[in-house]
Amino acid sequence: MIADDHVAAKPGFPVKRVRFSRGVPLAWRNLVDNPSRLARSIMGIAFAVLMMLVELGFQRAFLESTLQLIRGFDADIVLINRTKLFFGRKEPFPRRYLYQAAAVRGVASAAPLYGEWTKALWQNPQTHKPRPIQVMAFDPDKPVFLFPEVEAKREALRRPDTVMVDERWRPSLGTAGPGTQTELARRKVDVVGTFSLGPDFIEDGTVITSDRTFFAMFSTHELKADELPDVEFGIVKVRPGYDVSDIQSAMRQALGRDVAVLTKQQMIDRETLFQETESPVGPVFGLGTAIGFAVGLLIAYQILFNDLSEQLPQYATLKAMGYARGFLVRSVLAQSALYAVAGYAPAWLIGIALFRVLADRSMLPMVMTFKITAVSALLTLGMCLLSGLLALRRLLSADPAEVF
Amino acid sequence: MVATNGTGTTRAVRIDHLDHFFGEGENRNQVLFDINMEIAAGQLVVVTGPSGSGKTTLLTLVGALRSVQSGEVRVLERSLSGLGQRDLVAARRQIGFIFQSHNLFRSLTALENVKMALPLGGCPPAEMDHRAAEILERVGLANRMDHKPRHLSGGQCQRVAVARALVNRPKLILADEPTAALDKESSRIVVNLLKALTTDEGCSVIMVTHDNRILDLANRIVNMVDGVIQSDVILAEAFRICEFLRPLELFKHLTPTELTHIAEEMAMLHYQPGHDIIREGEAGDRFYLISDGEVDVSRSAARTVVARLGPGACFGERALITDEPRNANVTAVGDVEVYTLGKDEFRAALTASATFREQLQRIYFSRQ
Numbered sequence: 227m228i229a230d231d232h233v234a235a236k237p238g239f240p241v242k243r244v245r246f247s248r249g250v251p252l253a254w255r256n257l258v259d260n261p262s263r264l265a266r267s268i269m270g271i272a273f274a275v276l277m278m279l280v281e282l283g284f285q286r287a288f289l290e291s292t293l294q295l296i297r298g299f300d301a302d303i304v305l306i307n308r309t310k311l312f313f314g315r316k317e318p319f320p321r322r323y324l325y326q327a328a329a330v331r332g333v334a335s336a337a338p339l340y341g342e343w344t345k346a347l348w349q350n351p352q353t354h355k356p357r358p359i360q361v362m363a364f365d366p367d368k369p370v371f372l373f374p375e376v377e378a379k380r381e382a383l384r385r386p387d388t389v390m391v392d393e394r395w396r397p398s399l400g401t402a403g404p405g406t407q408t409e410l411a412r413r414k415v416d417v418v419g420t421f422s423l424g425p426d427f428i429e430d431g432t433v434i435t436s437d438r439t440f441f442a443m444f445s446t447h448e449l450k451a452d453e454l455p456d457v458e459f460g461i462v463k464v465r466p467g468y469d470v471s472d473i474q475s476a477m478r479q480a481l482g483r484d485v486a487v488l489t490k491q492q493m494i495d496r497e498t499l500f501q502e503t504e505s506p507v508g509p510v511f512g513l514g515t516a517i518g519f520a521v522g523l524l525i526a527y528q529i530l531f532n533d534l535s536e537q538l539p540q541y542a543t544l545k546a547m548g549y550a551r552g553f554l555v556r557s558v559l560a561q562s563a564l565y566a567v568a569g570y571a572p573a574w575l576i577g578i579a580l581f582r583v584l585a586d587r588s589m590l591p592m593v594m595t596f597k598i599t600a601v602s603a604l605l606t607l608g609m610c611l612l613s614g615l616l617a618l619r620r621l622l623s624a625d626p627a628e629v630f
Numbered sequence: 631m632v633a634t635n636g637t638g639t640t641r642a643v644r645i646d647h648l649d650h651f652f653g654e655g656e657n658r659n660q661v662l663f664d665i666n667m668e669i670a671a672g673q674l675v676v677v678t679g680p681s682g683s684g685k686t687t688l689l690t691l692v693g694a695l696r697s698v699q700s701g702e703v704r705v706l707e708r709s710l711s712g713l714g715q716r717d718l719v720a721a722r723r724q725i726g727f728i729f730q731s732h733n734l735f736r737s738l739t740a741l742e743n744v745k746m747a748l749p750l751g752g753c754p755p756a757e758m759d760h761r762a763a764e765i766l767e768r769v770g771l772a773n774r775m776d777h778k779p780r781h782l783s784g785g786q787c788q789r790v791a792v793a794r795a796l797v798n799r800p801k802l803i804l805a806d807e808p809t810a811a812l813d814k815e816s817s818r819i820v821v822n823l824l825k826a827l828t829t830d831e832g833c834s835v836i837m838v839t840h841d842n843r844i845l846d847l848a849n850r851i852v853n854m855v856d857g858v859i860q861s862d863v864i865l866a867e868a869f870r871i872c873e874f875l876r877p878l879e880l881f882k883h884l885t886p887t888e889l890t891h892i893a894e895e896m897a898m899l900h901y902q903p904g905h906d907i908i909r910e911g912e913a914g915d916r917f918y919l920i921s922d923g924e925v926d927v928s929r930s931a932a933r934t935v936v937a938r939l940g941p942g943a944c945f946g947e948r949a950l951i952t953d954e955p956r957n958a959n960v961t962a963v964g965d966v967e968v969y970t971l972g973k974d975e976f977r978a979a980l981t982a983s984a985t986f987r988e989q990l991q992r993i994y995f996s997r998q
Contacts, residue, residue, distance in 0.1 A: 249749050249758055250742045252735065259737035543733040546695055547794075548723030548750045550716065626722075627695040629729055 253560035256533060257568070264568070267529045271569025272576070274522025275606050278515050279577040280584070282598045285511035287590040289501050291426035294591070295362070296494055298423065300372045302470050303327075303477065304493040305336075305460030308486045312500045314343045314360065314428060318456035323485045327460055330477050332468035337368035339459040340437060342444050348433065349409040350400035357399050360429040361410070363440030370461040376434055379419035383436045387413060393420040394589060395431025410435075411443040425589050427507060460485075519609055526569075527613035530562060534621050539629055546626035554621055562614030566607045573606075574599065641707070642802050642834035643669040643692055648701035650687055650857075661687050662857045665701070671801070672832045674825060674847060676839055679854035685838045686806060688854070692836065693804045694721035706801055723750045726795035728805035732787040734779045740766060740790045741775040744797050751798030765793040770819055785816025792820050796827065803827070805837040809844065821847055861894055868893040871969055874919055874942050892979045896969040901962040908960040914949025916970045923966035928959045938963070950976050 258264060292313060296304075305327060310317035321338070328336035340363040348359040364370045366380045379390055389410060391402045402408065406417040410433060423432055441449055449455065462477075464470050470489055477487045488496060502508040534541065541554060578594050585592035650662035661684045669675055677685045690696045691703055691710075697718065698711045706724055713721065734743045744762040753761055766775050769789040779787050788808065795803060803824065809817040825847045827833040837844065845851060853861045871893035875881045881889060898921065901907055907918065907925060920943050927937040927945065936958070939945060949956050950973050971979075 249755065250738060250745050252738070252746070255735070255737040255742070537735060539729075539731065539733045540735050543727070543729065544746065545719075546693070546722060546727050546729075547747055548719055548721075550719050625695075627690040629733065 253557050253564060256537070256561055257564045267565065268568050268572065270525040270529060271522060271565055271606070271610070272573035274518055274525055274609070275570050275573035275602060276577055276580070277518030277521060278602050278605055279573060279594075279598065280580065281511050281514035281518055282602055283577070283581055283584070283592045283594070284590070285508065285515070286595065286598060287585075287588070287592045288427050288507060288511065289498060290591045290593075291424060292428075292501055293494055293497060294423055294426070295432065296490070296497060298372050299339075299459070299461055299490060299493075300370055300463070301461045301490050302464040303460075303462035303474055304488050304490055305462065305477075305481070306458075306486050306488070306493070308484055310486075312505070313497050314341075316341065316343060316458065318458050319460075319485050321454050321457055323481050324457055324460045326480050327462055327477055327487075330473060330480055332465050332473045332476075334463040334465045335368060335461075336463075337365060337370050337461045338437070338454075338457040339364050339370050339461050340440050340455075341458040342440070343429070345444055346411055346433070348399055348431070350398070351402055351406050351408040352400045356409075357430060359399065359410070360432045361435060361440065361443075362432060363435045363437050364461075365437045368461075370459075371434070373421045373423075375419060375421040382418040383434075383439075385416075385418075386436075386442070387415045387439055388418045389415045389433045389435045389439070390419045390421055391417055392423045392425075392432045394422050394424040396425050396589060399431045413443055415439075424591065427590075515605070519605055522606070522609045523613050526562070526565060526610045527616050529565065530558070530610075530614055530617040531620070533561070534558065534617050538621070538624050541621050542624045542626045542629045545624070546629055551622055555618060558614050558618050558621065559611055562610040563607065566610035569610075570603055570606045574602075641668050642671050642673070642705070643667070643836070644702075644704040645688075645692070646702045646704075648688075648691065648698070648703060650684070650691060650696075650699055660857065662691075665859060667852070667859065667862065669834050669836065669850075671834055672828050673849045674828045674835045674837070675850045675852060676837050676845060676848040677852045677854060678838075678840060679860075682856075683854040684857040685854045689804050689806055689836060689838055692802075693725055693727060694718045723798070724800060724802065726798070726800035726803040728788075728792055728795045728803065728808045730807040730810050732779070732784075732791035734787055734790055734794075736779050739776045739778055740771060740782065740786075740793075743779075743790055744794045747794045747797050753798070761797060762793075765797045766790070768796075769793045769823060783816075785812050785819075788812055788816060789820060792823060796823075799831070801833060803833060803835045805835065805839075807839055807841075808837065809839065809841045814843075817841065817843060863894045867898075870921075871896055871919065874921070874944075874969075877942070878944055880944070880947060888979070892971065892975075895975045895979070896971050899968050899970050901966040901968070903962055903964050903966075905962045905966075906959060907962060907966070907968070908946055908956050908958065910956050910959050912956050914946060914954075914956055915973045916946055917944065917950055917973075917976045918946045918960075919944045919969040919971075921967040921969055924963040925966060926961050926963055928961065929957075933959060947976070 296313065305319070305323060307317040307319040318340075324336050324338055327333060342361040346359050346361040347356040349356050366384045369377060369380065371377070376390060382388055383390065393403070400408075402417045403420055404418060408415065408417075415435075421434065425431055441455060445455060464473050474487055474489060481487060544554065574594075581592040581594050584590070645665050645667040648662055648665040649660060652659050652661055665688060677688065679685050687696070691698055692705060694705070694710050694713070697713070701711070703710045705721065708721070710718070710721060735746070738746070741759070741762050744766060745758050748758045748761060763772075763775060766772060769792055771786060771789055771793070774782060774786060779790075782790065788811065792808070805824070808820055812820065821844050824835050824837070828835055828849070848865060850862070850864045852859055868890060872889045875884075875889050875892065881892070884892075896919070910929065920939060920941050922941055924938055924940050925945070926935045927939065928935045945960055946956075948954070
């Protein structure tokens with residue numbers, strides 16, 4: 227109500243809004259007044275930012291690593307058993323669904339992809355110790371992967387007991403390349419080539435082999451001549467000119483409720499949702515980020531509280547001079563935002579270096595993405611502004627009458 | 631003399647029946663009792679009194695730093711009573727504050743600290759540097775403008791604080807012990823500057839201080855004890871009254887201190903032409919000293935004028951001393967200003983001084 231000039235005129239004193247931008251950059255001056263102290267403050271805030279960056283980086287790396295293989299599918303549509311919980315949980319579906327899918331109009335191909343996680347043991351070629359490993363298998367006549375190395379070695383995989391290995395797997399699996407001989411699931415295998423994928427949080431490495439070698443290793447019974455076992459993933463390609471979502475709906479009609487018909491992106495989203503919400507590991511990193519935020523909040527609050535407490539009489543004097551609360555709020559929030567920028571910039575640069583080291587050590591895709599940058603920057607800003615608001619309470623309650 | 635100012639001059643501050651309380655409920659504690667005061671433009675008023683006497687509370691009320699609870703405070707012709715927080719904030723912008731400690735931002739240079747005040751006075755940004763530099767020159771810090779407080783002495787810092795309070799040319803300056811932490815040289819600069827503002831620019835200054843070096847520059851000294859104004863002396867007036875009183879036979883043997891005490895108790899009254907100041911036969915209750923104008927002294931109903939008295943003359947004392955009724959009429963000839971003293975104060979002054987009493991005995995009773 228004071229904003230109206232004629233209303234303000236009644237009590238008699240003109241109320242003018244004093245803008246922060248005019249005159250002296252108080253927030254900036256307060257920030258840089260004591261360089262060694264500023265350096266300590268920046269280190270404190272940067273530490274918290276780095277914590278958040280690493281947590282966010284691991285969160286993304288964790289998720290991305292589990293999605294790498296799905297991203298490598300040469301598929302428009304993926305079929306899985308509706309009850310399959312997540313990528314690495316074996317839950318095959320009957321083969322006939324694949325035939326039904328192939329019969330849908332507009333489908334170019336519907337190829338099987340097999341997987342084994344629990345029963346697969348790889349013998350380290352150097353130490354001969356058995357290690358669990360992820361095994362994927364496909365029909366060399368029906369390509370399912372986008373990896374060019376696998377495509378190039380399809381012919382070699384037709385020979386029984388040949389495998390391709392991930393050149394970026396964890397060192398515990400040993401070094402293997404073309405010509406290496408070792409055992410997989412207690413069968414002698416020849417390594418005929420390598421591809422580049424990388425481990426995830428659960429699997430140390432991945433082996434790709436042919437369907438026949440796979441059946442020989444993992445079938446629970448002797449297969450009959452015309453028997454084809456259940457399928458883990460159905461890899462469906464759509465003919466050019468056909469709409470994927472149209473075909474998806476038609477396929478759902480044809481296949482019924484037992485099989486989930488997903489586009490490749492939906493498959494990725496389904497896996498993401500599971501890892502972020504239902505898997506215990508995803509939320510851990512969210513919690514880690516929250517702890518980083520809380521630590522940063524405490525550090526920033528301590529810094530700002532000290533800054534303000536030391537100059538409480540000065541701020542009270544500003545109040546006595548006729549500065550309104552709004553000015554103090556803007557000034558302190560500006561200082562908080564400056565702390566956020568000052569702490570974030572070095573943390574981000576250190577973060578890039580740290581991500582490289584962590585990516586090397588963990589072999590996980592630790593990448594400083596735009597999303598991580600944006601999210602961490604917003605969290606840092608929020609952290610500093612929130613601590614600024616908390617510290618402000620003391621300032622606003624300072625009574626200018628007490629300065630006398 | 632008791633301040634009852636005329637109406638012609640502008641009043642910087644007017645306080646009517648101001649009470650103030652701290653605390654609530656049972657802990658409610660009255661700290662100011664029925665304060666009445668008017669401060670004319672251009673006055674340098676010193677407020678003294680023991681700590682806890684309410685002088686700082688009074689200053690914060692005049693400075694719009696506290697809300698007025700009871701009574702009225704008018705600052706620069708505008709009432710502070712009943713104002714909300716935002717209006718109080720706006721009211722403060724009309725006033726310059728000087729505190730005991732300088733309260734400068736350590737991160738800002740002298741110039742920037744002064745500039746902090748300028749947006750509040752509506753100074754255009756382009757003129758800020760110039761205005762701030764100008765006032766710093768006035769306080770003798772022309773070559774210290776770009777120094778931060780840690781590179782300035784305590785006195786220099788306080789002068790920056792004074793410059794900050796003055797840069798918006800306020801018409802009222804409130805200062806609380808501004809020289810308490812200062813050396814002699816800085817005190818002199820600060821006080822002379824404040825004094826110059828009152829005489830040159832009609833600024834009013836209210837200053838709480840115990841510093842004797844300042845008292846002789848004050849126009850007026852208000853003494854507070856336990857939340858009450860115990861004495862309120864306009865020094866120039868008191869001096870004038872003393873000059874009037876000194877040659878009178880009645881007060882010839884009083885010490886200057888005793889004279890000043892009497893002067894402090896005197897109030898000024900105004901009479902229109904033809905007004906009867908004293909009527910014959912009435913009981914006497916006041917002593918009068920003519921400041922300006924003339925009066926006729928006449929006797930009986932016939933009003934035979936027996937004497938005409940001018941500035942410096944006194945009348946009305948006899949009835950107070952002898953307790954007899956008035957023995958003459960006294961009538962204003964033109965506009966008349968008189969200083970008066972009540973009977974009780976007159977008698978109190980009388981008994982306070984042994985020599986005075988002897989004088990009175992000799993003058994009034996030896997003749998009988």
